[in-house]
Amino acid sequence: MSAEEDCMEVMVELSGGTELLFGNCRQLKVKVAKSGDNGCDLRQLIEVLKNNHLKERPELFVVGDSVRPGILVLINEVDWELLGQHNYRLQPNDRVLFISTLHGG
Amino acid sequence: MSAEEDCMEVMVELSGGTELLFGNCRQLKVKVAKSGDNGCDLRQLIEVLKNNHLKERPELFVVGDSVRPGILVLINEVDWELLGQHNYRLQPNDRVLFISTLHGG
Amino acid sequence: RLSSRMSLSADEVSRYSRQMLCQEVGKSGQLALKATSVLIVGCGGLGCPASLYLTAAGIGRIGLVDNDVVDRSNLHRQVLHNETRVGKLKTDSAVESLKSINSNVILEPIECRLNRTNASDIISKYDIIIDGTDNPMARYLLSDVCVLNKKPLVSGSALRFDGQLTVYNYDSNTPCYRCLFPTPPPAGTVTNCNDGGVIGVIPGIIGDMQALETIKIAIGRRPSYAGQLLLFDGLNGSFKSIKLRGKSADCISCGPNATIGQELMDYEEFCGVQCNQSQSLKIL
Amino acid sequence: RLSSRMSLSADEVSRYSRQMLCQEVGKSGQLALKATSVLIVGCGGLGCPASLYLTAAGIGRIGLVDNDVVDRSNLHRQVLHNETRVGKLKTDSAVESLKSINSNVILEPIECRLNRTNASDIISKYDIIIDGTDNPMARYLLSDVCVLNKKPLVSGSALRFDGQLTVYNYDSNTPCYRCLFPTPPPAGTVTNCNDGGVIGVIPGIIGDMQALETIKIAIGRRPSYAGQLLLFDGLNGSFKSIKLRGKSADCISCGPNATIGQELMDYEEFCGVQCNQSQSLKIL
Ligand SMILES: [Zn+2]
Ligand SMILES: [Zn+2]
Numbered sequence: 001m002s003a004e005e006d007c008m009e010v011m012v013e014l015s016g017g018t019e020l021l022f023g024n025c026r027q028l029k030v031k032v033a034k035s036g037d038n039g040c041d042l043r044q045l046i047e048v049l050k051n052n053h054l055k056e057r058p059e060l061f062v063v064g065d066s067v068r069p070g071i072l073v074l075i076n077e078v079d080w081e082l083l084g085q086h087n088y089r090l091q092p093n094d095r096v097l098f099i100s101t102l103h104g105g
Numbered sequence: 106m107s108a109e110e111d112c113m114e115v116m117v118e119l120s121g122g123t124e125l126l127f128g129n130c131r132q133l134k135v136k137v138a139k140s141g142d143n144g145c146d147l148r149q150l151i152e153v154l155k156n157n158h159l160k161e162r163p164e165l166f167v168v169g170d171s172v173r174p175g176i177l178v179l180i181n182e183v184d185w186e187l188l189g190q191h192n193y194r195l196q197p198n199d200r201v202l203f204i205s206t207l208h209g210g
Numbered sequence: 211r212l213s214s215r216m217s218l219s220a221d222e223v224s225r226y227s228r229q230m231l232c233q234e235v236g237k238s239g240q241l242a243l244k245a246t247s248v249l250i251v252g253c254g255g256l257g258c259p260a261s262l263y264l265t266a267a268g269i270g271r272i273g274l275v276d277n278d279v280v281d282r283s284n285l286h287r288q289v290l291h292n293e294t295r296v297g298k299l300k301t302d303s304a305v306e307s308l309k310s311i312n313s314n315v316i317l318e319p320i321e322c323r324l325n326r327t328n329a330s331d332i333i334s335k336y337d338i339i340i341d342g343t344d345n346p347m348a349r350y351l352l353s354d355v356c357v358l359n360k361k362p363l364v365s366g367s368a369l370r371f372d373g374q375l376t377v378y379n380y381d382s383n384t385p386c387y388r389c390l391f392p393t394p395p396p397a398g399t400v401t402n403c404n405d406g407g408v409i410g411v412i413p414g415i416i417g418d419m420q421a422l423e424t425i426k427i428a429i430g431r432r433p434s435y436a437g438q439l440l441l442f443d444g445l446n447g448s449f450k451s452i453k454l455r456g457k458s459a460d461c462i463s464c465g466p467n468a469t470i471g472q473e474l475m476d477y478e479e480f481c482g483v484q485c486n487q488s489q490s491l492k493i494l
Numbered sequence: 495r496l497s498s499r500m501s502l503s504a505d506e507v508s509r510y511s512r513q514m515l516c517q518e519v520g521k522s523g524q525l526a527l528k529a530t531s532v533l534i535v536g537c538g539g540l541g542c543p544a545s546l547y548l549t550a551a552g553i554g555r556i557g558l559v560d561n562d563v564v565d566r567s568n569l570h571r572q573v574l575h576n577e578t579r580v581g582k583l584k585t586d587s588a589v590e591s592l593k594s595i596n597s598n599v600i601l602e603p604i605e606c607r608l609n610r611t612n613a614s615d616i617i618s619k620y621d622i623i624i625d626g627t628d629n630p631m632a633r634y635l636l637s638d639v640c641v642l643n644k645k646p647l648v649s650g651s652a653l654r655f656d657g658q659l660t661v662y663n664y665d666s667n668t669p670c671y672r673c674l675f676p677t678p679p680p681a682g683t684v685t686n687c688n689d690g691g692v693i694g695v696i697p698g699i700i701g702d703m704q705a706l707e708t709i710k711i712a713i714g715r716r717p718s719y720a721g722q723l724l725l726f727d728g729l730n731g732s733f734k735s736i737k738l739r740g741k742s743a744d745c746i747s748c749g750p751n752a753t754i755g756q757e758l759m760d761y762e763e764f765c766g767v768q769c770n771q772s773q774s775l776k777i778l
Contacts, residue, residue, distance in 0.1 A: 103630055235691075371516065
């Protein structure tokens with residue numbers, strides 16, 4: 001376990017179906033190790049989620065180093081496309097929502 | 106007009122019908138003069154709203170130094186009863202919502 | 211009879227299959243819905259959608275209170291009624307529409323206006339009460355009687371493009387209507403939908419939310435809006451959730467020194483209006 | 495005929511009086527509603543409430559697209575249908591219910607499944623399009639055709655206790671469905687309500703919101719959810735509004751170098767499934 005100052009804690013929220021891949025958990029506090037002075041980015045958070053928190057069928061959550069098509073990533077209620085996507089530098093206490101878009105009607 | 110540091114700015118929101126008493130305005134930035142070191146409280150904000158912003162029928166908004174029965178006051182999305190009511194000390198950028206409760210169905 | 215309440219027929223299993231697939235419902239949740247009775251006070255803009263979705267979802271028994279008849283000006287929002295029912299009792303019209311959707315539900319039309327002498331008798335026969343009325347007098351009466359009879363009160367209201375929702379008296383921490391509003395609003399400040407106008411789908415959304423809160427209570431989950439107030443501003447599409455106070459120690463209805471007993475109070479005098487005057491009040 | 499579109503009959507004035515009292519509507523707004531045509535694609539859990547409130551509100555002409563028949567398992571959420579209509583076409587059932595509520599509205603049942611050959615013809619005849627379908631293929635097709643025909647697309651979806659809403663292609667800053675989802679989800683990750691289950695009142699709330707957004711567009715106001723996404727979590731009762739990206743410069747549908755023309759594309763191949771297979775996909 002890294003020392004306190006080498007980690008950053010963010011709040012991860014899951015909904016629309018992604019929560020089912022995380023043991024039906026809708027909220028997680030996640031610690032991500034900082035890599036050097038630059039802190040850490042969304043790519044690393046996805047890696048941590050995949051390795052430490054995902055409970056089943058990783059192919060329904062990740063494809064390569066990103067999320068699978070159909071999952072929207074929203075940082076503090078803003079689409080991650082507006083914030084640099086994978087390269088967004090996480091800030092302490094950021095709220096990152098992974099939402100599976102619904103198709104039912 | 107007071108100097109910048111003698112005033113405090115808060116965001117006032119009006120809905121459920123109270124906006125109709127303020128010229129159909131749903132959001133107002135309001136400056137309240139600080140009275141000494143203690144800043145200012147909700148009682149003063151109501152007074153400022155009544156004197157400077159209310160457009161019609163003050164009796165539908167204030168009764169004495171409070172709001173009329175049927176109007177709820179919510180500070181940063183919390184009922185003012187939980188925060189000391191009239192005596193709540195305003196903080197810069199507080200959001201204060203005056204909502205007329207609805208009865209229609 | 212008991213056994214039919216404890217099991218689901220073939221019709222019910224296929225009819226409710228899509229909601230029983232939700233793990234929070236399942237067969238036990240469906241049986242809980244069937245074992246629940248709900249009273250809907252007011253067959254108007256809120257009561258129509260609330261009763262529609264509760265009937266479709268398989269609540270076991272639903273009472274519908276109203277003493278009014280369908281008017282043409284109701285049809286833009288009171289979606290259980292239709293052109294052929296203008297002039298007929300709203301309770302009968304609602305029951306006719308609901309019965310055609312789900313004949314498994316026991317539907318009880320109650321043609322009356324609730325008052326201090328009949329309210330406790332009626333309300334005591336149901337598990338959950340939905341407030342779809344349109345004036346403060348009815349709201350104080352309903353709240354007081356729900357406190358006396360220990361019933362949760364799922365309350366909604368709508369006007370113009372605005373809607374509000376909360377659940378009163380759900381548990382020992384949830385305020386009643388009187389805890390929030392110990393003093394009635396001055397008579398001239400109260401507007402109903404007939405005077406102030408309303409976009410029909412606003413009570414549609416709030417009535418649907420009342421049905422959803424009721425379903426959650428029926429399947430044993432805490433409702434989301436006990437002690438919270440939902441504010442919907444339909445013009446800018448925003449929803450806000452507000453944390454409300456707890457029970458008031460001074461509340462004359464639910465407080466430790468409550469003074470309101472089974473004899474209730476004179477609500478017209480308390481609100482400063484006469485019963486039938488609610489139609490002609492001024493705008494706010 | 496022109497003059498009847500530019501004025502309101504006595505029936506209409508009394509019927510719509512309560513919504514015309516809202517200053518944002520008034521007589522001019524009511525005439526605007528009457529002059530508007532809306533196409534509702536899918537007469538299911540979303541299309542039923544959306545068409546119900548739009549009919550009640552006095553939209554002038556409403557087209558209803560579906561090729562399915564009413565099943566008993568639809569009745570818990572598809573509230574325009576009833577027990578006597580099981581096995582009948584959803585479009586006919588919907589029109590029958592809607593006509594009884596408001597005979598002023600021109601109701602056009604369109605019994606078909608939208609595909610690349612018929613979609614443009616149908617969609618071009620309406621002002622605003624409501625997506626109440628249940629699979630990604632239909633959603634890509636609808637989005638592409640709305641871009642080609644410059645129509646706003648009011649999109650809703652629901653599953654279990656969750657609902658989502660947004661308005662695509664409203665103006666030059668609003669993304670289309672493909673801007674958000676350039677790559678279709680893997681076939682095995684898509685769940686519809688038949689497989690995943692749904693609480694009936696969830697599409698009720700989202701369908702109502704679709705009606706409200708449509709009404710605002712029709713009366714000349716900006717809808718609240720163009721470029722915003724509404725997320726509703728019915729289990730905890732929370733609503734979130736998310737700021738979405740703008741149009742994508744790379745979008746093959748709405749971008750400056752769009753490659754999708756009137757011939758459209760093979761949506762089954764694009765989504766990696768066959769059309770009728772959507773019923774049997776795996777859960778997520
Ligand atoms: Zn109380
Ligand atoms: Zn696009």
